[in-house]
Amino acid sequence: MINNGFNNRINSGGQTLKGPRKIAIANKKGGVGKTTTTINLGSALAKLGRKVLIVDGDLQGSLTSWLNLGDNVNGRDLGAILTGIIPFVDAIFEIEEENFFAIPIDNSLNELKLNFNGDGGWEMALKRELDNWPLGYDYILFDCPASYNAILINILAASDEIIIPVQTEILSLNSTLSFLENLSQIKQSINPTLEIAGILPVMFDKRTRHSKEILEIMAEAPNLGNHLFKTVIRNNIRLAEGPMRSRTIFRASPSSNGAVDYMLLAEELIDQENNESNDENIISEVAISSQSENNNSGDALKPPEF
Numbered sequence: 438m439i440n441n442g443f444n445n446r447i448n449s450g451g452q453t454l455k456g457p458r459k460i461a462i463a464n465k466k467g468g469v470g471k472t473t474t475t476i477n478l479g480s481a482l483a484k485l486g487r488k489v490l491i492v493d494g495d496l497q498g499s500l501t502s503w504l505n506l507g508d509n510v511n512g513r514d515l516g517a518i519l520t521g522i523i524p525f526v527d528a529i530f531e532i533e534e535e536n537f538f539a540i541p542i543d544n545s546l547n548e549l550k551l552n553f554n555g556d557g558g559w560e561m562a563l564k565r566e567l568d569n570w571p572l573g574y575d576y577i578l579f580d581c582p583a584s585y586n587a588i589l590i591n592i593l594a595a596s597d598e599i600i601i602p603v604q605t606e607i608l609s610l611n612s613t614l615s616f617l618e619n620l621s622q623i624k625q626s627i628n629p630t631l632e633i634a635g636i637l638p639v640m641f642d643k644r645t646r647h648s649k650e651i652l653e654i655m656a657e658a659p660n661l662g663n664h665l666f667k668t669v670i671r672n673n674i675r676l677a678e679g680p681m682r683s684r685t686i687f688r689a690s691p692s693s694n695g696a697v698d699y700m701l702l703a704e705e706l707i708d709q710e711n712n713e714s715n716d717e718n719i720i721s722e723v724a725i726s727s728q729s730e731n732n733n734s735g736d737a738l739k740p741p742e743f
């Protein structure tokens with residue numbers, strides 16, 4: 438069933454109240470828990486009474502198939518929104534948990550051709566659409582692709598914040614650092630107010646020295662340690678089984694470590710709303726250092742190759 442998205446936070450005086458927190462779950466490294474985090478963090482926030490919309494922004498369609506939405510898409514997906522075929526609210530599906538909604542993606546598409554000619558601003562297609570609707574959500578979480586493509590840029594342009602899941606192993610940490618440089622270009626060129634909600638250690642295995650070592654390096658790294666969530670998502674087989682059962686961790690294994698960890702993360706995220714952060718924005722810091730090394734900020738505005 439479609440939710441029309443009009444159950445919004447407009448008060449009786451017609452004023453629009455503070456809109457949803459729009460958060461991209463992103464890292465250009467594949468397989469680091471982006472989709473797992475989008476679904477289970479979304480479900481935890483919904484359990485805590487927040488109204489949550491999750492959006493599949495990856496043409497692999499992992500989130501869509503995890504939630505078993507594939508057969509019902511019928512053209513109502515993120516691709517149709519980005520190409521202007523349908524309005525945002527027409528692609529919202531209810532899923533089997535209270536306060537929890539999703540926008541799928543048609544994973545039969547191999548690519549998405551946005552109209553680069555028009556009046557320009559292809560990278561703002563999603564943001565324009567979101568700005569058009571009085572959305573009644575507390576949180577919108579975007580599951581991002583691992584590739585640096587037009588959908589990712591649209592999501593980063595439309596988001597207020599980003600959560601970066603990082604597997605506690607060295608290659609994942611290294612590629613995260615280079616992803617932060619890509620973000621600095623996005624920030625300079627299309628979204629100056631994009632902030633990091635947090636860097637999230639995932640798949641942590643306390644039995645391995647390597648996992649602990651990487652966590653220590655992350656905690657001590659300048660510009661990175663102060664953005665680490667306190668919550669660490671442990672390696673948990675129940676999380677890996679989620680897609681097979683087409684359930685969030687809270688329906689499949691509510692007492693597992695995975696459920697505990699994602700609930701703690703949701704609480705930490707909500708807590709941020711009560712604490713004004715004085716931290717300097719890590720994306721700006723990286724921007725300044727990468728700008729002096731390599732003055733190519735315009736590149737982020739070029740339509741990516743498919």
Ligand SMILES: Nc1ncnc2c1ncn2[C@@H]1O[C@H](COP(=O)(O)OP(=O)(O)OP(=O)(O)O)[C@@H](O)[C@H]1O
Binds near residue numbers: 467468639671
């Ligand atoms: N905390 C965890 N413990 C155990 N397995 C996990 C955990 N988090 C994710 N996984 C598993 O790791 C794999 C990758 O996770 P996921 O699909 O969420 O990553 P992703 O970043 O979305 O990948 P992609 O870049 O392909 O979209 C999946 O098989 C998932 O079930």
Ligand SMILES: [Mg+2]
Binds near residue numbers: 473
């Ligand atoms: Mg994924």
